[in-house]
Amino acid sequence: MAMREDDRLKGPFSHLKLSSWDPLRSATREVCPKCKSSRKVYCYDCFQFLPNIDPTSIPRISLPVPVDIIKHSQEVQGKSTATHAVMLAPDNVSIHTYPSLPPFSDPNKCLLVFPREGALSVSEWVRQNGTETAGGGMDWRQVERVVFIDSTWIQTRKILKAFSYLLSSFPTSNKAYWE
Numbered sequence: 001m002a003m004r005e006d007d008r009l010k011g012p013f014s015h016l017k018l019s020s021w022d023p024l025r026s027a028t029r030e031v032c033p034k035c036k037s038s039r040k041v042y043c044y045d046c047f048q049f050l051p052n053i054d055p056t057s058i059p060r061i062s063l064p065v066p067v068d069i070i071k072h073s074q075e076v077q078g079k080s081t082a083t084h085a086v087m088l089a090p091d092n093v094s095i096h097t098y099p100s101l102p103p104f105s106d107p108n109k110c111l112l113v114f115p116r117e118g119a120l121s122v123s124e125w126v127r128q129n130g131t132e133t134a135g136g137g138m139d140w141r142q143v144e145r146v147v148f149i150d151s152t153w154i155q156t157r158k159i160l161k162a163f164s165y166l167l168s169s170f171p172t173s174n175k176a177y178w179e
């Protein structure tokens with residue numbers, strides 16, 4: 001869906017309620033107590049905040065559905081923004097390093113979010129498959145997990161190949177890609 005001109009001028013985050021950045025501004029580098037590496041704010045290998053960060057100053061988010069993020073082992077972990085999702089929603093977000101993949105107990109209820117030909121937009125998918133809650137939000141009970149690929153395009157193609165095999169078993173009517 002095309003972004004409206006006034007939304008584009010405001011930026012993609014203008015409608016979000018953002019917490020204060022102050023705890024991040026004052027952070028300095030220190031040694032991660034677990035792996036002893038020099039880090040700032042959080043350790044992207046151990047997925048934990050560093051001791052000089054007050055944990056009550058960082059928002060902890062609860063997502064309505066488990067999220068799996070798949071990255072390639074040759075990607076630089078420190079550059080991955082997927083780590084932010086784990087730090088903010090640790091109970092709901094898991095990172096898998098390819099070729100390790102998340103479990104798919106019911107592929108019909110797993111959604112791969114990836115831009116490709118024939119993919120459904122989020123709003124299309126919700127319109128076709130979603131039911132709304134009494135409050136007008138998306139009823140996520142029909143979705144077992146949402147999967148993202150976080151890699152450069154070259155590595156992403158390799159990961160997607162592994163998914164092609166898995167996705168080939170999905171009933172066509174239920175095959176849903178988001179973009």
Ligand SMILES: [Zn+2]
Pocket residue numbers: 032033034035036037043044045046047
């Ligand atoms: Zn560490």
